Amino acid sequence: MQTFNTSLQGKRALVTGGTKGIGKAIADELAQAGAQVIVTARNHPGEGNTAHHFIAADLTQAADVAQLVNEINTKFDGIDILINNVGGLTAPGGGFSTLTDEHWENELQLNLIAATRLDRTLLPKMLEQKSGVIIHISSVAGKLPLWNLNMAYAVSKAALNSYSKALATETASKGVRVLTVAPGATKTPPMEKFIQDFATASGISLEEGYQQLLNQVGGIPMGRMAAPEEVASLVHFLVSPAAAYLTGTSYAIDGGTLPVV
Known part of the structure; x- marks a missing residue:
């Protein structure tokens, strides 16, 4: 019987936004598989809230990224696995007329440029060692935008999807794999806050708000x-030796939400 090797023993992994939600679940999962895990976020999660090496950084700031990479290269001599998980919806809903240049720029910085900036600084060592895996955490919104809720966010994630495919093609013959994971609705604190804010703004109950949002994406x-751990399980497989022939592809993990194949 064929067995699949999903051990990450001896691997060095960086998970951005790795102190809560999907990022924390991924960091914990990779550590359990044997990886040495580094996590980064804007603020320290507090004593006892992370078992991983923590480096504070705002990835929308080039200077912070430079300091982060310098510490990684000094202490760990590079990484083998990069999980670009940082991102989020910061722009208001309401359609095109509510979105200013600043809204668009902020969304692109957080959901696209942060990843390209980090890739650009960490990829050289991966290429030098002729091995590495980069995962971009996107969203089903990149293929299923909701004009009244997440227009700028969805556009930034669509751009991330396209960039990830291009980078995968460039690095495939050089030993570095690049993949995209696109979660749908995931039970995290930011998602729960989004539902609560939507319900409050609409003057309806939390349950009604949740149902209305589900209806907009077709259920x-x-x-x-x-659960965040379900997304983490997929990421673990993709960065493992068991997925050695996978690159340039995007994996929706959405409970069947996307209405297309």
């Missing part, structure tokens, strides 16, 4: 949101 066939 979730599985009938529930994903």
Whole structure:
């Protein structure tokens, strides 16, 4: 019987936004598989809240990224796995007329440029060692935008998808794999706050707000949101030796939400 090697023993992994939600679940999962995990976020999660090496950094700031990479190269001599998880919805809903240049720029900085900036600084060592895996955490919004809720966010994630494919093609013959993971609705504190804010602004109950949001995306066939650990499990497989022939592809983990194949 064929067995799949999903051990990450001896691997060095960086998870951005790795102190909560999907990022924390990924960091914990990779560590359990044997990886030495580094996490970064804007603010320290507090004593006892992370078992991983923490480096504070705002990835929308080039100077912070330079300091982060310098510390990684000094202490760990590079990394083998990069999980670009930092991102989020910061622009208001309401459609095109509510979005200013600043809204667009902020969304692109957080959801696209932060990843390209970090890739650009960490890729050289991966290429030098002729091995590495980069995962971009995107969103099903990149293929299923909601004009009244997440227009700028969805556009920035669509751009991330395209960039990830281009980078994968460039590095495939050089030993570095690049993949995209696109979660749908996932039960994280930011998602719960988004639902609460939407319900409050609409003057409806939390349950009604959740149902209205589900209706806008056509529902979730599985009938529930994903757990962060389920996204982490997929990421673990993709960065492992078991997925050695996978690159340049995008994986939706959305309970069947996307209405297309």
